[in-house]
Amino acid sequence: MLSISWQMMLLALLIIPLSLFGVVFLMKNSQKYFLSQQTSLGLLNGHIEEMYGAHEIVTAFNGQQKSVDQFETYNDQLYRSAWKSQFLSGLMQPLTMMVGNLGYVGVSILGGYLVLHQVIAIGDIQSFITYTRSFTQPINQIAQSMNMLQSTMAAAERVFGFLNEAEVLPDTSDPVPVSFEGKSLIQGQVAFENVRFGYTPDKTVIRDFSMFVKPGQKIAIVGPTGAGKTTIVKLLMRFYELNGGAIYIDGHDTRTFTRKDLRSLVGMVLQDAWLFEGTIRDNLKFGNPDASEAQMVKAAQMAHVDHFIETLDHGYDTVLGESSSNVSQGQRQLLTIARAFLSDPKILILDEATSSVDTRTEVLIQKGMDALMEGRTSFVIAHRLSTIRNADAILVMNEGDIVEIGNHDALMKRDGFYTKLYNAQFSGEEE
Ligand SMILES: Nc1ncnc2c1ncn2[C@@H]1O[C@H](COP(=O)(O)OP(=O)(O)OP(=O)(O)O)[C@@H](O)[C@H]1O
Ligand SMILES: [Mg+2]
Incomplete structure (x- = not known):
């Protein structure tokens, strides 16, 4: 282009800043719509997922219309932002093409003038225009892919927002070992020392909790709903960091173990029985993948x-569906109990483990559980107080504090909070 005419080249070069100016202007104005498009897409998908997952609840409370209305709102938001962002970024290509075409016009006029003054030949204009075309083509291509780039940028912003969340505290660099050459080094002694904790800074759930548990003891934790029983066991597993005090296992602060080791010591059956999508076998062997077939069957027998x-068609290979809707609540609990049996932990936590199981089966499992708890430190949370009468110590909690501690007989003699709880349960039955 330079060898044909420098004046014409200067003119052709003018296309770049002009196109760039247009592109930047449009980008600045459309990026906010790309962002809100991505946000409303997230809201819409979240809504759909939640409504599908909770379909039974939505139907039971006649919430269909409300859910549809909410969907409409989100969908409308998405429509508006997507419309605007697509429109603005769609303008980009015509704009750069127009600038490019204006360039051709200028080149042609200037070329005509130069031909008239016999500076260049007429064929030079033809070749110059061809060069200009291949010169502006990349700019057009960039403009074409700009809307893709912009929605990627908007999406990336959300991903980075997520990645920038505060990390959990890293594990110690010098952890205390829990086993040596396959043999466990932990006895299972547990001590809580002035533990203070709240899920949010403004509300303390556990105020000042201290307790010492000898290896192999069975500790029952009882108390009204919301007293903080589940919180205590979550803290033992270090699902949350303490706000004050410390928890020791065999005299080692739980923070001096790696989380993986700490959790390998503990087997738990939680209030909300959790199974994943997969075969029953996978679910049972989750905590102990090396267990043999015979061990697995034994654990299942103990959990009844x-x-x-x-009786299932595929036995242990039966696939549990999404949110295990193909097994009953009680069966789900029994499966999680079998899983805990199989993982053979040092410390056992049973949080309302048999709350959904019928009383006859509960009595049957109780025997299995007693056998399992033999020689292990165990924490049993139960609302049915008859199941924990034989515990070594019963911890009565109320509003995050221990209000009473002792074994069943001692607590009954005190005639305090526990006696009230106990009598409340049995007075109805006696009548
Ligand atoms: N993830 C959480 N975020 C904020 N607050 C929570 C959370 N989990 C529990 N809480 C609050 O902590 C308190 C203690 O809850 P916790 O689950 O320990 O009770 P609980 O004694 O196990 O009760 P339940 O007998 O019903 O199982 C409650 O007031 C509850 O509202
Ligand atoms: Mg609980």
Whole structure:
């Protein structure tokens, strides 16, 4: 282009800043719509997922219309922002093409003038225009892919927002070992020392909790709903960091173990029985993948689910569906109990483990559980106080504090909070 005419080249070069100016202007104005498009897309998908997952609840409370209305609102938001962002970024290509075409016009006029003055030949204009075309083509291509780039940028912003969340405290660099050459080094002694904790800074759930548990003891934690029983066991597993005090296992602060080791010591059956999508076998062997087939069946027998599993068409290979809707609540609990049996932990936590199981099965499992708790430190949370009468110590909690501690007989003699709880449960039955 320079060898044909420098004046014409200067003119052709003018296309770049002009196109760039237009592109930047449009980008600045459309990026906010790309952002809100991505946000409303997230809201819409979240809404759909929640409504599908909670379909039974939505139907039971006649919430269909409300859910549809909410969907409409989100969908409308998405429509508006997507419309604007697509429109603005769609303008980009025509704009750069127009600037490019204006360039051709200028080049042609200037070329005509130069031909008239016999500076260049007429064929030079033809070749110059061809060069200009290949010169502006990349600019057009960039403009074309700009809307993709912009929505990627908007999406990336959300991803980085997530990645920038505060990390959990890293594990110590010098952790205390829990086993040596396959043998566990932990006895299972647990001590809580002035533990203070709140899920949010403004509300303390556990105020000042201290307790010493000898290896192999069975500790029952009782108390009204919301007293902080589940919180205590979550803290033992270090799902949350303490606000004050410390928890020791065999005299080592739980923060001096790696989280993985700490959790390998503890087997838990939680209030909300949790199973994942997969076969029953995978679910049972989750905590102990090396367990043999015989061990697995033994664990299932102890939890009294083996009979149920065998009646299924595919036995242990039965696939549990999404949110395990193809097994009953009680069966789900029994499966999680079998899983805890199989993982063979040092410390056992049973949080309302049999709350959804019928009383006859509960009595049957109780025997299995007693066998399992033999020689292990165990924490049992139960609302049915008859199941924890034989505990070594019963911890009565109320509003995050221990209000009473002792074994069943001692607590009954005190005639305090525990006696009230106990009598409240049994007075109805006696009548
Ligand atoms: N993830 C959480 N975020 C904020 N607050 C929470 C959270 N989990 C529990 N809480 C609050 O902490 C308190 C203690 O809850 P916790 O689950 O320990 O009770 P609980 O004694 O196990 O009760 P329940 O007998 O019903 O199982 C409650 O007031 C509850 O509202
Ligand atoms: Mg609880």
